[in-house]
Amino acid sequence: MSKSLPALAGALLLLCGCASQAPHSSSPAASAPAAAASAPAAPVATTPADDNxxxxxxxxxxxxxxxxxxxxxxxxxxxxxxxxxxxxxxxxxxxxxxxxxxxxxxxxxxxxxxxxxxxxxxxxxxxxxxxxxxxxxxxxxxxxxxxxxxxxxxxxxxxxxxxxxxxxxxxxxxxxxxxxxxxxxxxxxxxxxxxxxxxxxxxxxxxxxxxxxxxxxxxxxxxxxxxxxxxxxxxxxxxxxxxxxxxxxxxxxxxxxxxxxxxxxxxxxxPTYGSWEPALFNNEWGTPRDQRRHQKIDALRTD
Structure with a gap:
């Protein structure tokens, strides 16, 4: 039994040593999930889309x-x-x-x-x-x-x-x-x-x-x-x-x-301008720009 005490002590030391190697808050392995969760969203375009x-x-x-x-x-x-x-x-x-x-x-x-x-x-x-x-x-x-x-x-x-x-x-x-x-x-x-x-x-x-x-x-x-x-x-x-x-x-x-x-x-x-364009929105240039754009999209064929 006296021979088993050193073995038991050694096992306890080994377990403690393993615990000391676990990643802490500053290690890359520990911080990766948190960083992913808090990553900033992709920048939103500030320039509006221009059809031209x-x-x-x-x-x-x-x-x-x-x-x-x-x-x-x-x-x-x-x-x-x-x-x-x-x-x-x-x-x-x-x-x-x-x-x-x-x-x-x-x-x-x-x-x-x-x-x-x-x-x-x-x-x-x-x-x-x-x-x-x-x-x-x-x-x-x-x-x-x-x-x-x-x-x-x-x-x-x-x-x-x-x-x-x-x-x-x-x-x-x-x-x-x-x-x-x-x-x-x-x-x-x-x-x-x-x-x-x-x-x-x-x-x-x-x-x-x-x-x-x-x-x-x-x-x-x-x-x-x-x-x-x-x-x-x-x-x-x-x-x-x-x-x-x-x-x-x-x-x-x-x-x-x-x-x-x-x-x-x-x-x-x-392709930049011409009478073909207003033909797509009933020749109504007074229509707001975004509405004209939607009418042009609606005129597109998908088949």
Missing amino acids: LNAVAWSQTAVEHDLIYLETYRNAQSQLLGALKDKQWDALPKDDRIAAYKGLKPAVILDIDETALDNSPYQARLIHSGGEYNEADWAAWCKEERARALPGAVAFTQFAAKHGIAVIYISNRSQDLDTATIDNLRKVGFPVSGPEAFLGLGTILRGCDQVGTEKNCRRQLVSQHYRVLMQFGDQLGDFVSVLTNTDAGRAQAIAPYMNWIGTRWFVLPN
């Missing part, structure tokens, strides 16, 4: 964006001289061809914004500020004369001018922005024959009643002086009048001219 972020980012950074423009303008240039030689070739819709084109000088018509000039920096500013388009800020941007040329557009218009084809710019920039717009176009290399080459919003054609920002009156004005070989734009209204801005109305307006796409009419991509 991806669109503007794509326009500014995606090489695919530039390639589409190059492809479009190069394709048009490869067909331009053939259109010039074909004396029956005209790219104005029938309602806008109010004068016979026989014997008239040839021309091409280009929209300006997102067709010839890149205004994505203005859109980027709106994203940073959280604001929306307004005429004062837009006019200020135009007067900076800093918009860059879109890929392929300068080369195409210079080619046209070299072959005696007038380049006419029909834009919904206000007519009083003519000087700044023409200066910007010239700075980046576009041929501009003179002030008459810019037909901005507010240009008057006697006897023609313009509806909203439709360009039909200005196309009719061009038809009095030119045989139009091609038209370029990023909006349906750059080519034909859209009097009912709904899905059905837009489809009806373009239906008679579908076989002109890629031959007489050349459409450029613009």
